[in-house]
Amino acid sequence: MAEFKAVRTSHAQTPGELNRVYRLVTDDIIKCISAGGLTLSAIHAVILLPHAQVVRQTVAEHVIKDLSKLMRTGSRFQADATRENAVAGVAARLAPLGPVRTGMIDGGEALGMRVTLPYVILGPVASDTIDALVNKWELPAVTPL
Numbered sequence: 118m119a120e121f122k123a124v125r126t127s128h129a130q131t132p133g134e135l136n137r138v139y140r141l142v143t144d145d146i147i148k149c150i151s152a153g154g155l156t157l158s159a160i161h162a163v164i165l166l167p168h169a170q171v172v173r174q175t176v177a178e179h180v181i182k183d184l185s186k187l188m189r190t191g192s193r194f195q196a197d198a199t200r201e202n203a204v205a206g207v208a209a210r211l212a213p214l215g216p217v218r219t220g221m222i223d224g225g226e227a228l229g230m231r232v233t234l235p236y237v238i239l240g241p242v243a244s245d246t247i248d249a250l251v252n253k254w255e256l257p258a259v260t261p262l
Contacts, residue, residue, distance in 0.1 A: 138164065
């Protein structure tokens, strides 16, 4: 079973935002094991972190959702460092739950925007970790790599 979440890189920067992503993922893991009494052999989570960058003055406003918000943030949330911080932060926050892998899909450039799709894959989540989540036990701390 794989659960998918999408969170913009600009919404995965602060400790509070990373905790929100963690809660979304752990809530989905708990839902997976309580889905109709099924026994699942493995649970994974895939977190997609869309990242948009304005690359020219004229952008197709009618095509791009929340363009005005993106333009107002300026280079702050469009920088490559924002993307890298989001991936590293989500991966580190999810590391206590199981093995984590990261990567990125280059979406290319069109309509004045460049889009990349970094991702974090968690899993499989161990059964003792699932038990800890369900029973609200404390998970062991993991030092990020």
